Amino acid sequence: MTNETTTTTETGAETNLSTGRMAGGGVDVKATVAAAAAASPKKTSTDQVALSLNNVGVWYGQHEAVQGVSFDIYQRATTALIGPSGCGKSTLLRCFNRMNDLIPGTRVTGTISVEGVDIMGKDVDAVQLRRHVGMVFQKPNPFPMSIKENIAFGPKRLGLAKSKSQMDDLIEESLRDAALWDEVKDKLDEPGTSLSGGQQQRLCIARVLAVKPDIILMDEPCSALDPIATLKIEDLMRTLAKDYTIVVVTHNMQQAARVSDWTAFLLAGEERTGRLIEYSPTEQLFTTPRDKRTEDYITGRFG
Amino acid sequence: MSALPGTSSSWLRTPPEGKRKNFYQNVVFGLTILATIVVLTPIVIVAGYVVREGLSAITLEFLTEGPRRDGAEGGIWPVIVLTGYTLILVVVMAVPFGVGSAVFLSEYARPGRLLRLINLTIINLAGVPSIVYGLFGAAFFLDILGGEKSLWVVSATLALQALAIIITSARESLLSVTRGIREGSLALGVSKLRTTFFITLPQALPGIITGVLLAISRAAGETAPVIVVGAILAKNVSLNPSAVINERAQVLSFELYGRITEGIGYPEERKWGIALVLLTVVLIFNLSALFLRWRISQLGSVRRN
Numbered sequence: 325m326t327n328e329t330t331t332t333t334e335t336g337a338e339t340n341l342s343t344g345r346m347a348g349g350g351v352d353v354k355a356t357v358a359a360a361a362a363a364s365p366k367k368t369s370t371d372q373v374a375l376s377l378n379n380v381g382v383w384y385g386q387h388e389a390v391q392g393v394s395f396d397i398y399q400r401a402t403t404a405l406i407g408p409s410g411c412g413k414s415t416l417l418r419c420f421n422r423m424n425d426l427i428p429g430t431r432v433t434g435t436i437s438v439e440g441v442d443i444m445g446k447d448v449d450a451v452q453l454r455r456h457v458g459m460v461f462q463k464p465n466p467f468p469m470s471i472k473e474n475i476a477f478g479p480k481r482l483g484l485a486k487s488k489s490q491m492d493d494l495i496e497e498s499l500r501d502a503a504l505w506d507e508v509k510d511k512l513d514e515p516g517t518s519l520s521g522g523q524q525q526r527l528c529i530a531r532v533l534a535v536k537p538d539i540i541l542m543d544e545p546c547s548a549l550d551p552i553a554t555l556k557i558e559d560l561m562r563t564l565a566k567d568y569t570i571v572v573v574t575h576n577m578q579q580a581a582r583v584s585d586w587t588a589f590l591l592a593g594e595e596r597t598g599r600l601i602e603y604s605p606t607e608q609l610f611t612t613p614r615d616k617r618t619e620d621y622i623t624g625r626f627g
Numbered sequence: 628m629s630a631l632p633g634t635s636s637s638w639l640r641t642p643p644e645g646k647r648k649n650f651y652q653n654v655v656f657g658l659t660i661l662a663t664i665v666v667l668t669p670i671v672i673v674a675g676y677v678v679r680e681g682l683s684a685i686t687l688e689f690l691t692e693g694p695r696r697d698g699a700e701g702g703i704w705p706v707i708v709l710t711g712y713t714l715i716l717v718v719v720m721a722v723p724f725g726v727g728s729a730v731f732l733s734e735y736a737r738p739g740r741l742l743r744l745i746n747l748t749i750i751n752l753a754g755v756p757s758i759v760y761g762l763f764g765a766a767f768f769l770d771i772l773g774g775e776k777s778l779w780v781v782s783a784t785l786a787l788q789a790l791a792i793i794i795t796s797a798r799e800s801l802l803s804v805t806r807g808i809r810e811g812s813l814a815l816g817v818s819k820l821r822t823t824f825f826i827t828l829p830q831a832l833p834g835i836i837t838g839v840l841l842a843i844s845r846a847a848g849e850t851a852p853v854i855v856v857g858a859i860l861a862k863n864v865s866l867n868p869s870a871v872i873n874e875r876a877q878v879l880s881f882e883l884y885g886r887i888t889e890g891i892g893y894p895e896e897r898k899w900g901i902a903l904v905l906l907t908v909v910l911i912f913n914l915s916a917l918f919l920r921w922r923i924s925q926l927g928s929v930r931r932n
């Protein structure tokens with residue numbers, strides 16, 4: 325764990341990419357992956373599939389945003405979705421808990437199964453599904469309530485805690501698991517919005533943990549945070565990966581390299597339809613990519 | 628080391644074009660203050676005038692007793708009570724339907740041409756002259772439903788008008804609740820209905836209350852429609868709540884209008900007295916809504932169990 329944290333200080337590649345310069349970007353990422361892999365071995369077991377995608381496509385009205393995506397996401401591993409802006413990462417991620425249902429005119433084709441169950445099936449209740457597949461958003465979105473109530477909201481509405489003491493235990497446990505307890509234990513009644521951005525994001529993670537999901541989806545969870553807060557979330561993700569299946573969308577390749585075991589690279593062509601270009605163990609994808617386009621992307625030659 | 632003469636930290640000083648910008652800023656600022664004063668002055672003058680002219684009419688008798696000698700003496704107690712009944716009934720009828728429709732329109736209805744048409748219609752309804760509501764109320768409640776000219780018909784007519792205002796404003800405040808917190812709740816596996824109830828509505832509540840308040844204040848001041856559906860001048864009647872069905876409406880707005888147009892023989896200061904009472908009723912409504920908003924914001928930030 326600590327080793328990982330030290331490697332994160334050399335965030336060269338990220339800045340290079342965002343400013344459009346490419347010098348040495350790929351090399352840095354490679355070093356990061358190697359260091360991260362050395363620090364905590366990447367989990368590349370393919371025994372247990374958590375989420376399986378088969379020829380998944382997504383349409384927003386007449387626009388095909390994602391096409392023909394097939395791959396398996398493995399249990400208790402962290403999978404990163406990377407790719408240039410607009411390639412359909414968020415779109416794909418939001419299929420996993422059927423968040424796209426809420427956008428009128430969206431259509432999903434193909435099959436997605438969670439632990440063997442086709443979640444697009446007519447008899448599957450999206451509301452139930454979302455309990456098992458939690459989601460953390462790009463912008464921290466605490467509810468306009470106290471810290472405590474932010475955590476209690478889900479369990480209370482879903483009837484997960486029988487008594488007040490059970491609820492208090494659940495609140496503490498969730499906050500501890502989200503590495504936030506020590507910072508907020510004395511101000512549980514203060515509004516969630518009074519926390520810093522990074523704390524708010526961890527509050528949102530704790531909120532998700534409180535309803536005990538199996539899979540946690542994160543859509544660029546650190547993009548609104550400063551480097552220190554980002555590191556805390558990344559550490560947290562590594563810890564959570566012991567018990568949860570995590571799927572994370574990120575623009576930051578260093579981050580993908582550090583936190584993920586598997587990486588999927590998506591790319592959209594002229595017609596703005598995203599396709600899966602490569603899906604491999606993270607180490608392999610960043611050190612010896614199979615596809616030329618992956619290589620170009622991770623070395624910062626476009627995107 | 629000495630700084631270059633004349634240039635040291637000159638970037639800190641406002642450049643000439645900046646000074647001009649500041650000048651314009653001040654002018655605009657001054658204008659907004661002026662506008663506020665222009666708007667406030669008549670309000671203060673009117674309110675002050677009403678108080679000055681009407682205060683002498685405000686006696687315990689005026690406020691707590693029924694009219695004598697056709698209202699020229701005695702008080703307006705029945706009018707006050709029945710105005711209260713009328714407005715409460717407007718709230719009871721318009722708020723659940725109004726907020727309910729707003730929730731449906733903003734949260735559940737499928738966006739499209741039909742929804743846009745409906746929204747446009749409602750916004751236009753909010754702007755329809757009140758006398759038209761009066762005519763409609765008379766035609767619908769009295770002629771078609773065959774109701775008596777009783778208090779509830781007045782309330783129902785006023786509620787129709789209030790409905791349009793409430794739906795429009797409630798819809799706006801529901802739409803202004805950020806997508807982020809809704810999605811946050813939905814993503815926890817909380818149903819849409821519960822999310823609406825426990826996240827969206829509480830967030831929108833202050834705005835909804837403001838809209839309701841606006842609608843009620845307006846209803847309190849209407850004269851034309853209440854005349855059409857049968858409001859009467861002050862009269863001694865039984866004031867228990869069954870009056871809603873058994874009695875005709877007596878409302879302050881019509882009492883005032885009636886006394887003004889009736890003219891001769893009605894003491895001048897009593898007219899001002901009625902106006903003062905009407906203003907006070909509206910003020911009480913406004914203040915209680917403010918208080919409610921304040922309470923809600925307190926609850927929201929501390930605890931809500």
Ligand SMILES: Nc1ncnc2c1ncn2[C@@H]1O[C@H](COP(=O)(O)OP(=O)(O)OP(=O)(O)O)[C@@H](O)[C@H]1O
Binds near residue numbers: 412414416427596
């Ligand atoms: N609600 C929507 N309605 C219509 N089109 C949409 C909607 N959301 C996304 N799209 C389109 O789908 C495509 C993929 O968008 P998406 O947000 O999934 O990309 P992304 O990879 O997450 O990009 P970013 O990295 O910028 O977040 C884009 O072309 C976008 O314009």
Ligand SMILES: [Mg+2]
Binds near residue numbers: 413414415543573
């Ligand atoms: Mg995105």
